[in-house]
Amino acid sequence: MITMLEACGLRKTFTLHNQNGVVLNVLDHVDLDLAAGEMVVLKGPSGAGKSTLLRILYGNYKPVAGAVRLRHDGEMVDIVGARTSRVLDIRRRTLSFVSQFLRVIPRVATLDIVKDQMLTRGIGDAEATERAAAMLTRLNLPEQMWGLAPATFSGGEQQRVNIARSFVAPTPLLLLDEPTASLDPVNRDVVVELIETTRKAGSAMVGIFHDDAVSSRIATRVMQLSPRKAV
Amino acid sequence: MTPASQHDPDYNYAYLDEATKRMLRRCLLKAIAIPGYQVPFASREMPLARGWGTGGIQITAAIIGPADTLKVIDQGADDTTNAVSIRHFFARVTAVATTEETTKASLIQTRHRIPEEPLRDGQILVYQVPLPEPLRKLIPSESETRKIHAWAEYGPIYVRLYEDIAQYGHVTSTYSHPILVNDRYIASPTPIPKFDNPKMHMSPALQLFGAGREKRLYAIPPYTKVKSLDFEDYPFALQRWDEPCALCGSTSSYLDEVIINDANERMFVCSDTHYCETRRAEGHEGPQLAKAQSVRLTGCAP
Amino acid sequence: MIEEAPLLRAQNVTRLYGGRVGCRDISFSLWPGEVLGVVGESGSGKTTLLRSLAGFEPPDEGAIHFRHGTEEHDIYALDEASRRAMMRTEWGMVHQNPRDGLRLDVSAGGNIGESLMARGDRHYGKMRARITDWLQRVEIDSSRIDDSPQSFSGGMQQRLQIARVLVAEPRLVFMDEPTGGLDVSVQARLLDLLRVLVRDLHLAAIIVTHDLAVARLLTDRLIVMKDGHIIEEGLTDQILDDPHHAYTQLLTSAVLSA
Ligand SMILES: Nc1ncnc2c1ncn2[C@@H]1O[C@H](COP(=O)(O)OP(=O)(O)O)[C@@H](O)[C@H]1O
Ligand SMILES: Nc1ncnc2c1ncn2[C@@H]1O[C@H](COP(=O)(O)OP(=O)(O)O)[C@@H](O)[C@H]1O
Ligand SMILES: [Mg+2]
Numbered sequence: 001m002i003t004m005l006e007a008c009g010l011r012k013t014f015t016l017h018n019q020n021g022v023v024l025n026v027l028d029h030v031d032l033d034l035a036a037g038e039m040v041v042l043k044g045p046s047g048a049g050k051s052t053l054l055r056i057l058y059g060n061y062k063p064v065a066g067a068v069r070l071r072h073d074g075e076m077v078d079i080v081g082a083r084t085s086r087v088l089d090i091r092r093r094t095l096s097f098v099s100q101f102l103r104v105i106p107r108v109a110t111l112d113i114v115k116d117q118m119l120t121r122g123i124g125d126a127e128a129t130e131r132a133a134a135m136l137t138r139l140n141l142p143e144q145m146w147g148l149a150p151a152t153f154s155g156g157e158q159q160r161v162n163i164a165r166s167f168v169a170p171t172p173l174l175l176l177d178e179p180t181a182s183l184d185p186v187n188r189d190v191v192v193e194l195i196e197t198t199r200k201a202g203s204a205m206v207g208i209f210h211d212d213a214v215s216s217r218i219a220t221r222v223m224q225l226s227p228r229k230a231v
Numbered sequence: 232m233t234p235a236s237q238h239d240p241d242y243n244y245a246y247l248d249e250a251t252k253r254m255l256r257r258c259l260l261k262a263i264a265i266p267g268y269q270v271p272f273a274s275r276e277m278p279l280a281r282g283w284g285t286g287g288i289q290i291t292a293a294i295i296g297p298a299d300t301l302k303v304i305d306q307g308a309d310d311t312t313n314a315v316s317i318r319h320f321f322a323r324v325t326a327v328a329t330t331e332e333t334t335k336a337s338l339i340q341t342r343h344r345i346p347e348e349p350l351r352d353g354q355i356l357v358y359q360v361p362l363p364e365p366l367r368k369l370i371p372s373e374s375e376t377r378k379i380h381a382w383a384e385y386g387p388i389y390v391r392l393y394e395d396i397a398q399y400g401h402v403t404s405t406y407s408h409p410i411l412v413n414d415r416y417i418a419s420p421t422p423i424p425k426f427d428n429p430k431m432h433m434s435p436a437l438q439l440f441g442a443g444r445e446k447r448l449y450a451i452p453p454y455t456k457v458k459s460l461d462f463e464d465y466p467f468a469l470q471r472w473d474e475p476c477a478l479c480g481s482t483s484s485y486l487d488e489v490i491i492n493d494a495n496e497r498m499f500v501c502s503d504t505h506y507c508e509t510r511r512a513e514g515h516e517g518p519q520l521a522k523a524q525s526v527r528l529t530g531c532a533p
Numbered sequence: 534m535i536e537e538a539p540l541l542r543a544q545n546v547t548r549l550y551g552g553r554v555g556c557r558d559i560s561f562s563l564w565p566g567e568v569l570g571v572v573g574e575s576g577s578g579k580t581t582l583l584r585s586l587a588g589f590e591p592p593d594e595g596a597i598h599f600r601h602g603t604e605e606h607d608i609y610a611l612d613e614a615s616r617r618a619m620m621r622t623e624w625g626m627v628h629q630n631p632r633d634g635l636r637l638d639v640s641a642g643g644n645i646g647e648s649l650m651a652r653g654d655r656h657y658g659k660m661r662a663r664i665t666d667w668l669q670r671v672e673i674d675s676s677r678i679d680d681s682p683q684s685f686s687g688g689m690q691q692r693l694q695i696a697r698v699l700v701a702e703p704r705l706v707f708m709d710e711p712t713g714g715l716d717v718s719v720q721a722r723l724l725d726l727l728r729v730l731v732r733d734l735h736l737a738a739i740i741v742t743h744d745l746a747v748a749r750l751l752t753d754r755l756i757v758m759k760d761g762h763i764i765e766e767g768l769t770d771q772i773l774d775d776p777h778h779a780y781t782q783l784l785t786s787a788v789l790s791a
């Protein structure tokens with residue numbers, strides 16, 4: 001069993017300076033270990049801190065205490081204290097975050113969005129194009145859409161573009177925040193299948209799924225979070 | 232030759248006072264020490280309007296001595312009003328010998344030309360310069376052009392050549408084509424035709440440049456490298472004429488186009504009048520010499 | 534891929550205008566290929582800092598170190614000629630107003646060509662080819678090569694300025710509000726262009742902006758400035774999504790509600 005990620009003693013508060021300095025106590029003493037080929041599903045009511053935990057693992061939120069170490073280039077590295085360029089390198093090659101929102105530069109075409117990460121990682125243009133096209137087809141995004149920027153697409157279509165770009169050349173670690181949220185059953189099944197294949201190929205994942213049926217289909221382990229009170 | 236026995240006692244020798252001449256000589260020494268570098272100097276009033284070559288005249292005044300033989304040319308000619316009055320001026324205030332013969336002169340003051348006859352060791356050529364700053368058209372600020380010279384950041388001046396080629400297919404300048412002196416400073420070779428540029432390169436004569444209105448002087452010491460700016464694939468090229476000098480038949484001199492009658496008939500003749508005359512005296516004959524003599528264009532003016 | 538030594542190091546950079554603070558005690562490092570954003574409200578000292586970093590104005594206190602090969606140079610300790618040489622070859626500046634970074638009386642091609650001639654290129658034909666290539670890269674029709682930039686739109690002028698800077702192949706580019714005066718749609722196009730160029734050329738960049746959307750799209754790391762000093766610094770998405778300082782929280786919420 002290869003450990004891909006270990007988080008321990010995570011604590012997270014938010015101090016809302018412009019709302020009378022209210023302090024939200026969101027996570028305390030959270031530990032998580034993750035091995036290659038695992039899918040840990042985070043559970044708990046809305047506001048329990050599931051997204052917050054995922055974002056800490058990604059280096060997007062800064063924990064007040066605790067450490068997040070993950071396997072990058074065969075070594076366990078601390079993402080919390082790492083220099084920016086290190087974090088970006090980790091995100092480029094090792095760790096990705098898939099949310100239900102697509103965040104891109106407005107006028108970039110769908111195909112280019114899906115190719116972008118591959119190009120950044122040095123995959124040649126021809127191969128990147130071929131793989132992007134195959135992935136978009138698999139996600140039922142017709143070829144007429146590839147040349148268009150996704151700004152005008154429906155929520156579900158944008159979400160599939162987002163999934164396509166994340167799974168076309170998946171990283172060894174994936175963090176999924178409700179990636180299936182607004183998909184129709186057919187496409188949801190495609191995505192679930194995609195996640196399963198990727199995990200079996202060895203990627204380690206932590207995910208949040210509002211749909212219990214989906215959770216139980218893909219989880220190899222469940223982690224429960226309970227909400228904390230403001231102080 | 233017009234030898235004079237004594238200079239006009241109402242003026243100091245060579246018109247300028249001794250302190251001014253010393254100041255000018257110091258500036259000239261600095262200019263010679265830094266070939267192509269523009270040295271500021273305190274320009275004096277001369278009995279000529281600025282723009283009429285007062286910079287060159289001040290240099291000549293500062294360096295001329297009793298042993299000198301002076302030649303003055305304007306656009307190559309010894310006999311224009313301007314050349315004649317400057318020659319008379321120095322004859323009066325210095326009593327030096329004057330000449331029209333390039334080889335006999337020790338000091339040649341010029342506006343807009345370099346004589347056709349090659350200069351030799353020991354001669355000094357003094358140029359009257361209207362605009363000493365080759366970068367001025369591109370960069371109006373004096374403090375900025377000084378920095379550009381100091382750091383040899385000469386990209387912008389090549390932009391002028393680039394724009395010419397882009398617009399006209401070749402470099403259009405026929406006068407004042409900028410030069411790089413001694414691989415270091417870019418200078419303006421006064422409005423001499425670019426035909427004369429190659430004569431500056433490794434010239435045995437000392438070349439001095441004075442701009443009176445702009446209060447700058449600069450120098451090219453003898454045997455100094457002078458390169459006319461160009462691109463590798465658009466090398467510096469001289470103007471050429473399809474016909475020889477109408478009077479002396481020369482095919483290697485710089486020709487001026489002159490209109491010879493009311494019917495707008497034209498001919499091309501040497502701009503260096505002394506050179507042309509010398510060749511004719513040696514028996515060379517151009518295709519239209521007879522015709523020119525009939526309209527009295529041969530230099531033997533009344 | 535990660536290079537281990539910083540390209541640029543600012544050390545306690547302070548610039549005062551009389552009694553007034555331009556910027557104060559600014560320290561940070563920039564690594565090769567990294568894109569750093571400097572955000573903050575108008576008057577917070579962003580332009581002052583950028584001008585000091587780019588070699589235009591020496592700081593009153595502190596130092597700026599630039600790495601050239603394996604050696605670090607204190608850029609204001611260098612003689613002016615060497616500093617100017619570095620400014621020409623190692624980094625470039627994209628001004629907010631393209632008129633400050635272009636020669637308007639010189640053709641578009643001449644503007645790009647000047648950067649090449651400044652570094653010693655003397656072959657017209659080869660320069661023409663490079664200029665044409667760069668016009669295409671910044672999405673200006675190459676048939677406009679001999680046109681005056683005065684006939685260009687604001688967005689085109691800005692793209693021309695970018696070509697003029699990037700053709701010299703700098704390792705670092707400074708940009709002061711590069712999309713400032715442009716329409717939103719023109720901005721988006723320019724941002725995408727910059728993003729691609731920065732990635733393809735492996736450029737390091739310092740981009741001053743007051744637009745957090747621009748910062749999010751283009752930068753890896755952010756410095757938040759207020760009253761001339763750094764309030765908060767970190768990974769761009771961390772600063773924007775999990776701001777710690779009261780001022781940054783205000784800044785980010787203002788954008789969200791806008
Ligand atoms: N960037 C933030 N700034 C302030 N509060 C936040 C931020 N992100 C999350 N929170 C708060 O943290 C708590 C947990 O939110 P979240 O992690 O999104 O929960 P979940 O994903 O479990 O629904 C909520 O009270 C939320 O408002
Ligand atoms: N040349 C100057 N002379 C005097 N004060 C200046 C000068 N330039 C900037 N300042 C002052 O320095 C502060 C920072 O200005 P600046 O760097 O332009 O901020 P920003 O680019 O963030 O808007 C402001 O208070 C400004 O008024
Ligand atoms: Mg959530």
Ligand SMILES: [Mg+2]
Nearest residue numbers: 576579580581
């Ligand atoms: Mg500013």
Ligand SMILES: [Zn+2]
Nearest residue numbers: 476479501507
């Ligand atoms: Zn002749």
